[in-house]
Amino acid sequence: MSTTTTSTANRITVATTWLDGCSGCHMSFLDMDERLVDLAQQIDIVYSPLVDTKELPEQVDIGILEGSISSEDDLEKAKAFRKHCTLLISLGDCAVTGNVPAIRNHFKLSDVLDRAYRENVDLQPQIPTKSVPVLLTTVKPIHSEVEVDVFVPGCPPSADAIWYVLSELIAGRKPDPSQVTRFGA
Amino acid sequence: MPLPVPQPNIRVVTLKIDDQDLSAREDETIIEVCREHKIPVPSLCYLDGLSVWGGCRLCVVEIAGQGRLSAACSTRVAEGMHVHTNTERLQRYRRTIIEMLFAERNHVCSVCVSNGHCELQALGQSCGVDHVRVPYRQTPYPVDSSHESFRLDHNRCILCTRCVRVCDEIEGAHTWDVMGRGSDCLVITDLALPWGESETCTSCGKCVQVCPTGALVKQGTSVGEMVKDQHFLPILARRRHAR
């Protein structure tokens, strides 16, 4: 989106990333279809799995996080987003409530790892220790670790709900997401 | 069935709810008058046709001149009463109650059989609960799938006791009761036997239909498939009282 020719000076900068989610909330974002063209006139996506940039800029207007905090890596990303983004949005039920990833909280972490990497594996069952982030004992919603400004529940929130929230923010108003979405929507 | 004859010695009172001047029979509760006049008051344990429980406190209202809040489902109207149903303070309390219900047990709406047809979920949305500020307790509760037609998931139970009351007052079986206190409180069948082994349950399914959440559901339902039908209740309740 940063490739459009319009001046980028007054545009609102947006960063997004996914933590422990399924990327469905990002897909729902893309489901805004032709409205993305309108949006591209008003916002600049400066960091996201949807674009190429590798580093979170120093200052971003709006940060959007999908997914719960389940690993050390998720926690670091959430803290970085909080530090660099003026306004932080929890997008989707995993970010807002813990949702499906948090179902594992009812089991011991060692049992969860055994189930995934030993019990169901035929060849060289082993629990990975290198190059993968260490899992936290308890999966948590984002606001239990860093302050969040806007909550958009839904699994995933509809494209209409995301459009509503972003349009309100761009217009300088505080959105009331309960008007358009809910847990499990 | 003959129409119920109005009781001659029941008086009519006048009162004000929000900004409406209304009249009501003196034996009516605030919530009944609100429902008649389409004034929305959130509620979970109250259900037209069952006795009043007054446990969930979602229906709290303010009565002018009284410092403490009153439950609209268990407070009778009175002459000259002035009721407020939706002040900022009430909205704040209701929000907190709903958040605590979500935090106490385990609600994962996206994979729940009652997704889209759940009174707790709908109230969460209408009261503006877009996140839960208290920490989730993360304590697992048991699921009883022993009944051939129905299932009980304590993780989704909000202890409204609608199941207990409908089974006792309408079906007359009194299979359900409540055991334990605080967060250990559970609804039980017979003397805490698995539901499938209950000798009193007639498998009528009334408890499943009145349960506001995904705690009591039909076997074999998948995500979002459990739609409940409570139309039978006021009809049966009126017939019972007319006898």
Ligand code: SF4
């Ligand atoms: S019972 Fe209702 S609130 Fe609880 S998980 Fe199911 S749909 Fe959500």
Ligand code: SF4
């Ligand atoms: S199915 Fe009927 S009899 Fe059995 S527990 Fe439920 S209400 Fe009672």
Ligand code: SF4
């Ligand atoms: S099982 Fe359902 S009806 Fe019974 S107390 Fe729990 S939530 Fe209420």
Ligand code: FES
């Ligand atoms: S509806 Fe009145 S206390 Fe539950």
